[in-house]
Amino acid sequence: MLDLRIPSGYFFAITGIVLMGLGILFPDARAPLTPLNVNLYAGGVMLLFGAILLLLARRKA
Amino acid sequence: MTLAPIDYAILALYFLFVLGIGWRLRARSSSSSDFLTGGHSLPVWITSLAFLAANLGAQEVIGMAASGAKYGIMTSHFYWIGAVPAMLFIGVFMMPFYYGSRARSVPEYLRLRFDEKTRGLNALTFAVMTIFSSGISMYALGILFEAVLGWSFTASVLLSATIVLIYTYLGGLTSAIYNEVLQFFLIVLGFAPLAAMAVYKAGGWGGLQQRLPPVMTHSWKYLGDAHQNPMGVEIFGLVAGLGFVLSFGYWCTDFLVVQRAMAANSMAAARRTPVMAAFPKMIMPFIVIVPGLAAVALANMSTGYSIPTKGDGLDYDKVLTSLMAQFYPSGMLGVGLTALMASFMSGMAGNVTAFNTVFTYDIYQSYIRKNAPDSHYLQVGRLTTFAGIALSIGAAYLAQSFNNIMDLLQLVFSFVNAPLFATFLLGMFWKRTTGHGAFAGLLSGTTTAAITHGLTIAEGKGGWIAPAFSFPSTMAQNFRIAICAWSACFLVTVVVSLATKAHPEESLHGLVYSLTKKISEEGVPFWKRPLPLAGIVIVLLVMLNVVFR
Numbered sequence: 001m002l003d004l005r006i007p008s009g010y011f012f013a014i015t016g017i018v019l020m021g022l023g024i025l026f027p028d029a030r031a032p033l034t035p036l037n038v039n040l041y042a043g044g045v046m047l048l049f050g051a052i053l054l055l056l057a058r059r060k061a
Numbered sequence: 062m063t064l065a066p067i068d069y070a071i072l073a074l075y076f077l078f079v080l081g082i083g084w085r086l087r088a089r090s091s092s093s094s095d096f097l098t099g100g101h102s103l104p105v106w107i108t109s110l111a112f113l114a115a116n117l118g119a120q121e122v123i124g125m126a127a128s129g130a131k132y133g134i135m136t137s138h139f140y141w142i143g144a145v146p147a148m149l150f151i152g153v154f155m156m157p158f159y160y161g162s163r164a165r166s167v168p169e170y171l172r173l174r175f176d177e178k179t180r181g182l183n184a185l186t187f188a189v190m191t192i193f194s195s196g197i198s199m200y201a202l203g204i205l206f207e208a209v210l211g212w213s214f215t216a217s218v219l220l221s222a223t224i225v226l227i228y229t230y231l232g233g234l235t236s237a238i239y240n241e242v243l244q245f246f247l248i249v250l251g252f253a254p255l256a257a258m259a260v261y262k263a264g265g266w267g268g269l270q271q272r273l274p275p276v277m278t279h280s281w282k283y284l285g286d287a288h289q290n291p292m293g294v295e296i297f298g299l300v301a302g303l304g305f306v307l308s309f310g311y312w313c314t315d316f317l318v319v320q321r322a323m324a325a326n327s328m329a330a331a332r333r334t335p336v337m338a339a340f341p342k343m344i345m346p347f348i349v350i351v352p353g354l355a356a357v358a359l360a361n362m363s364t365g366y367s368i369p370t371k372g373d374g375l376d377y378d379k380v381l382t383s384l385m386a387q388f389y390p391s392g393m394l395g396v397g398l399t400a401l402m403a404s405f406m407s408g409m410a411g412n413v414t415a416f417n418t419v420f421t422y423d424i425y426q427s428y429i430r431k432n433a434p435d436s437h438y439l440q441v442g443r444l445t446t447f448a449g450i451a452l453s454i455g456a457a458y459l460a461q462s463f464n465n466i467m468d469l470l471q472l473v474f475s476f477v478n479a480p481l482f483a484t485f486l487l488g489m490f491w492k493r494t495t496g497h498g499a500f501a502g503l504l505s506g507t508t509t510a511a512i513t514h515g516l517t518i519a520e521g522k523g524g525w526i527a528p529a530f531s532f533p534s535t536m537a538q539n540f541r542i543a544i545c546a547w548s549a550c551f552l553v554t555v556v557v558s559l560a561t562k563a564h565p566e567e568s569l570h571g572l573v574y575s576l577t578k579k580i581s582e583e584g585v586p587f588w589k590r591p592l593p594l595a596g597i598v599i600v601l602l603v604m605l606n607v608v609f610r
Binding site: 007030034049 | 067070071074075078081082085086089102107239242243246250254258262359364365366386387388389390391392393394396
């Protein structure tokens with residue numbers, strides 16, 4: 001049966017890469033109440049989470 | 062709030078994955094049992110996250126942030142006194158009978174344990190309630206997206222309903238559960254950064270304590286007197302009404318959540334499902350409630366942020382989305398809104414799949430057409446997916462046009478639900494309980510609830526018989542109604558059971574505690590046994606309650 005970690009892993013990895021890309025290309029895109037580059041950091045966390053899911057799925061297979 | 066093309070692209074990517082999961086699982090619907098029960102084949106990490114997510118609808122996410130802004134950290138009682146103890150109880154004590162009886166649904170358990178009429182009553186009320194709660198949550202999302210994004214009500218309702226329809230139709234319960242897990246991850250990753258940034262901006266927990274009235278940062282301190290806290294509840298009503306009757310009634314008997322645990326691949330996994338789910342459930346208040354507190358603190362600072370308004374009053378339901386607009390730039394904003402959409406879809410798919418199973422097995426197979434080949438029931442299950450979603454959409458429009466009808470319906474549902482846990486408790490732990498007793502108990506519990514509502518008044522609600530008592534809030538009133546309904550059901554069930562003929566003992570094996578073989582856990586490591594795990598949860602729970610007392 002389909003290992004759920006694979007599609008979930010890809011989803012978060014892709015979303016993470018997209019967000020990090022936005023954070024790098026448009027570092028000045030900030031929300032009103034925070035000085036942080038939210039896209040860059042949140043994207044990094046998502047990419048990491050996706051990568052961990054994919055790694056776990058690979059190790060088992 | 063305006064979305065950029067990239068935000069729409071993220072939403073579209075999510076839809077693509079959700080549909081893809083449904084497509085890959087389409088082979089999982091070759092028999093009615095695969096389609097409607099998941100074929101008892103799912104690993105415990107998946108069932109426990111789905112157990113959480115099925116309940117984590119949009120209303121829950123939006124509503125908890127709203128309550129956080131309105132009542133403060135007291136809202137966490139819904140988790141720390143409400144949900145978590147009940148989740149431990151069902152895992153440790155009740156799951157052996159649900160899973161072990163091989164019943165395919167909660168109403169079917171009631172037929173095995175009691176009789177046909179008790180099952181019929183539960184199946185019918187459950188089916189109707191599921192459709193309406195699915196519709197009400199669809200309505201909640203529709204009006205929110207209309208107000209915040211300017212999307213048309215019809216567009217957001219139809220779009221999300223169509224996607225849920227496709228993936229549930231393709232892969233049945235397994236597909237719904239898989240997507241619930243993805244939705245759960247997305248809800249956490251989409252909302253946690255918001256909670257962290259909003260609290261940080263407000264000066265951390267210390268800053269919140271400084272900027273908010275003390276009653277908002279203490280969950281127990283002001284519970285001695287109902288007039289001292291904004292919820293208007295006191296300790297007995299809260300612990301007995303919410304903590305015991307309502308929470309156990311929902312988490313231990315509602316097929317929507319129980320179905321997730323019953324889909325697990327073994328008895329051990331089924332029992333661990335709610336217990337494992339209790340760990341993330343304990344943390345959820347920090348993601349869904351605390352942003353509400355932070356919003357109030359930010360509104361008190363000179364940040365330019367203020368709580369959204371509607372007419373003359375504050376519109377707490379928009380707190381979450383208004384915070385997103387303040388902290389998320391385009392990109393992350395898309396993720397946040399996708400998470401909101403995901404929470405909504407997981408709640409809806411939960412309702413639809415539970416409705417499917419109960420309708421197909423407990424209504425259609427029991428009363429309309431018995432003894433048909435399995436392929437016939439598979440077909441009925443699939444068609445029920447369409448019917449369930451169409452009816453939910455109808456209910457959403459009904460809610461849009463007649464708000465009062467919905468309030469009334471929700472009130473009636475609460476009357477029906479309040480006594481349920483007494484029936485299950487007696488049924489599972491007292492072998493003398495009979496079908497007549499259970500049925501009479503349920504009816505008198507519901508009647509008592511209605512009468513209590515008629516005799517009490519709060520915020521202008523109730524008192525339609527004679528307003529003999531008044532409560533400072535409808536929440537306090539609801540808790541008391543639940544306590545009365547539960548007690549009436551308990552008493553009547555006991556009395557009628559003793560007056561009627563007992564079920565023969567051999568028909569109750571695997572259904573009642575004293576007639577079921579104890580599960581041997583020899584050689585199972587402690588971290589795979591429900592009882593020690595539940596012990597760890599209780600220790601953490603006490604610590605949380607002490608820290609935020």
